[in-house]
Amino acid sequence: MLVADLKRRKHRLKMNNLYFGCTTCHIFVDAGYRHAYWTLEDAGVVSRSTPVDVHAVFDADEYWDVDAEWPWLENLLPAVRAFLKAHQNHEIRFGDGDELGLTPMYDGDYRLFDWLMEAGKVYQELPRYYVERMGFNRWDQVVEHNRIGTPPWWWHDDEYRDAAKQKFLSLVTK
Ligand SMILES: [Zn+2]
Numbered sequence: 001m002l003v004a005d006l007k008r009r010k011h012r013l014k015m016n017n018l019y020f021g022c023t024t025c026h027i028f029v030d031a032g033y034r035h036a037y038w039t040l041e042d043a044g045v046v047s048r049s050t051p052v053d054v055h056a057v058f059d060a061d062e063y064w065d066v067d068a069e070w071p072w073l074e075n076l077l078p079a080v081r082a083f084l085k086a087h088q089n090h091e092i093r094f095g096d097g098d099e100l101g102l103t104p105m106y107d108g109d110y111r112l113f114d115w116l117m118e119a120g121k122v123y124q125e126l127p128r129y130y131v132e133r134m135g136f137n138r139w140d141q142v143v144e145h146n147r148i149g150t151p152p153w154w155w156h157d158d159e160y161r162d163a164a165k166q167k168f169l170s171l172v173t174k
Contacts, residue, residue, distance in 0.1 A: 016096035020052060020083060021115070024090035026128075028100060029083045030120025032063075032073055039063040041094070048099055052092040054084050079119030108159070113167040125152040127168040137172045139165055 018036045021028035031040070039062040040046045046057065057063065064081075066073045084092065097103035101111035116128035130136045136145070142165075146155050154160035 016098070018094065018096055019100055019102070019120075020080065021093050021095070021100040021102075022083075022087040022090045023093055025087060025116075026114045027083070027087070027116045027118050028102070029080050029118045030076060031080065031094065032076055035066065035070070035073055036063070036094075046094040048093075048095045052084075052094050054088040054092065057084060076119060083118050104160075110160070110163040110167075112154075113164055127164050127171060130168060131171045136168075139168060142168060 017033055018031040018041070019028045020031050040057065040060060041048075043060065043062065045060045045063070046052050058081075064077060066077060068074065093100060098105065100115070101109075102115060104110070104112065113127050115126060116132055117124045117126065130142050130145070134141075134145070136142055146152075154164060
């Protein structure tokens with residue numbers, strides 16, 4: 001049900017969020033939505049069908065040269081640059097949530113729980129984030145965190161929450 005709802009919601013959007021994702025480390029960053037589309041994809045710097053040429057992105061001046069009237073981009077781009085530098089010898093892909101496996105495509109598609117979001121807001125609350133960024137090592141800390149704050153969508157789906165818990169537990173018992 002929930003996955004179908006997500007898909008319906010996505011169909012109404014003209015453009016999806018766009019990301020850079022390292023398929024070696026399963027770490028990803030927000031690429032900058034429309035700005036990334038126009039200055040990178042539409043400009044032919046990146047494509048969704050081939051790995052990202054990091055140097056071509058570094059050379060895309062239009063992408064890095066953002067107006068001060070877009071503070072969220074000004075804040076985001078240094079993190080994107082650091083991400084590309086850190087993962088430049090790995091396979092980096094450019095795409096939306098469907099293409100990276102962040103958006104479940106069928107019931108029981110738990111690939112999103114392999115990922116850690118390094119910069120950006122959507123999708124931040126995932127098991128690896130709780131362990132690697134928030135330093136949680138007990139599931140009840142996650143429960144409490146989501147009791148106080150706004151839980152991510154998967155928290156409301158028993159099967160997804162259970163899969164997230166299994167992932168979380170496998171990370172903290174390593
Ligand atoms: Zn990597």
